[in-house]
Amino acid sequence: MNHDQAFWLPYTANRAFWKSPRVIKAARGHYYTADDGQQLLDAFSGLWTSGLGHCHPAIVSAVQEQVATLDYSMGFQVTNDRAIALAREVADLAPAGLDRVFFTNSGSESADTALKIALAYHRARGEGQRTRLIGRERGYHGVNFGGMSVGGIPGNRKVFSAVMLPGVDHIRHTYSHADMAFSRGQPTWGCDLAEDLERVVALHDASNIAALIVEPVSGSTGILVPPIGYLQRLREICDKHGILLIFDEVITAFGRVGAPFAAARFGVTPDIITTAKGLTNGVVPMGAVIVREEIYQALMQGPDNAVELFHGYTYSGHPLAAAAGLAAMKVYREEDSFARALALEPVFEEAIHALKGEPHVIDIRNFGLMGGIELAPRPGAPGARGYEVFLKCFEAGVVIRNGGDILQFSPFLDSTPDELTRIFETVRDALRAVA
Numbered sequence: 001m002n003h004d005q006a007f008w009l010p011y012t013a014n015r016a017f018w019k020s021p022r023v024i025k026a027a028r029g030h031y032y033t034a035d036d037g038q039q040l041l042d043a044f045s046g047l048w049t050s051g052l053g054h055c056h057p058a059i060v061s062a063v064q065e066q067v068a069t070l071d072y073s074m075g076f077q078v079t080n081d082r083a084i085a086l087a088r089e090v091a092d093l094a095p096a097g098l099d100r101v102f103f104t105n106s107g108s109e110s111a112d113t114a115l116k117i118a119l120a121y122h123r124a125r126g127e128g129q130r131t132r133l134i135g136r137e138r139g140y141h142g143v144n145f146g147g148m149s150v151g152g153i154p155g156n157r158k159v160f161s162a163v164m165l166p167g168v169d170h171i172r173h174t175y176s177h178a179d180m181a182f183s184r185g186q187p188t189w190g191c192d193l194a195e196d197l198e199r200v201v202a203l204h205d206a207s208n209i210a211a212l213i214v215e216p217v218s219g220s221t222g223i224l225v226p227p228i229g230y231l232q233r234l235r236e237i238c239d240k241h242g243i244l245l246i247f248d249e250v251i252t253a254f255g256r257v258g259a260p261f262a263a264a265r266f267g268v269t270p271d272i273i274t275t276a277k278g279l280t281n282g283v284v285p286m287g288a289v290i291v292r293e294e295i296y297q298a299l300m301q302g303p304d305n306a307v308e309l310f311h312g313y314t315y316s317g318h319p320l321a322a323a324a325g326l327a328a329m330k331v332y333r334e335e336d337s338f339a340r341a342l343a344l345e346p347v348f349e350e351a352i353h354a355l356k357g358e359p360h361v362i363d364i365r366n367f368g369l370m371g372g373i374e375l376a377p378r379p380g381a382p383g384a385r386g387y388e389v390f391l392k393c394f395e396a397g398v399v400i401r402n403g404g405d406i407l408q409f410s411p412f413l414d415s416t417p418d419e420l421t422r423i424f425e426t427v428r429d430a431l432r433a434v435a
């Protein structure tokens, strides 16, 4: 075999990739530099990760300084000053009452950690029979066994169907093409879809259910925006039945929806929030699970010297990641990033919806600085058209993402209107060029 091709890329068409590799060697601000020198405008902020732009000088220097000061310290029974400081800042930013922060290294680990905390919480309160977990169709909570099981994207589940966690149900997804195509922002139709949670509760009895996990705005499945009132209704039903509500904010936290968290934007406070990506602006891998104080307190049982939760990662609270996170939090504050993103939202909305009527476009959805353009699949070749549009945009110097036939956009929090125009004009040309 060709050892230059030893790298098995994640979520990638590897055989096609190696015929024509796309390799980035540098980045600054809103642009990548490819290995052949091509400048590429990044319309996806990394992979939803880098809302502040690439190689932000404040984050780069914080990480450089940290690596020369403390590279790593033991993470069990000992920690480092950066992790303590970042936990405090994240808790301060989180909705009131969510005061405890458990660090992970990714969104997938955050999802599994949140599910385990939910189970441990109920058991600690003497309701150990509450073990059932509820996800939602089309949800994405990463690729580990817990997140995969509560996730609802068929392609992620198919091959592993036999080894899903037991005791998992899914409520209906929130999309109806007939009722909400080309909605701008939150659809007005569909609040009642939340009642599907009552169906699952009636089936199993609330006394057996630990938690519901949803993305406030579904990202990877292609930007499904919650109908007005839907999340509020989920909160009410969870409260009524003692079910913990987990918001997976791996994408939506840290400015992506024009607020520190989608919870704040929608005015719905979950019991647990999972994050990753924007926590460090993608500079060093890190995730965080932010937990309601009562949940933490319920677990603080037994002798003082006993470990309360048998869970953790070698790199939980890694000092380099924490230094990147602290610097990112400072930049979010200093650049007023969340408000800037909110102010940019109407410009983004106009720019993306201007593609209505272009070839193959059957829906356009947006919320915050998250956008999706759904294409009609080519008969007999689902996903091919989306992939070809992605390739054409790349050749034209703009990096977008396609999830099958849904084009996805996640511009920088400080994008300029001109950049947005360029992104969508490039997509327009690509749509006109593909069969």
Ligand SMILES: Cc1ncc(COP(=O)(O)O)c(C=O)c1O
Residues within 6 Å of the ligand: 048, 105, 106, 107, 108, 109, 111, 140, 141, 142, 143, 215, 219, 220, 248, 249, 250, 251, 276, 277
């Ligand atoms: C909502 C959500 N949860 C979890 C994940 C998984 O994160 P990671 O790839 O860091 O494991 C993602 C990744 O896109 C995500 O969008």
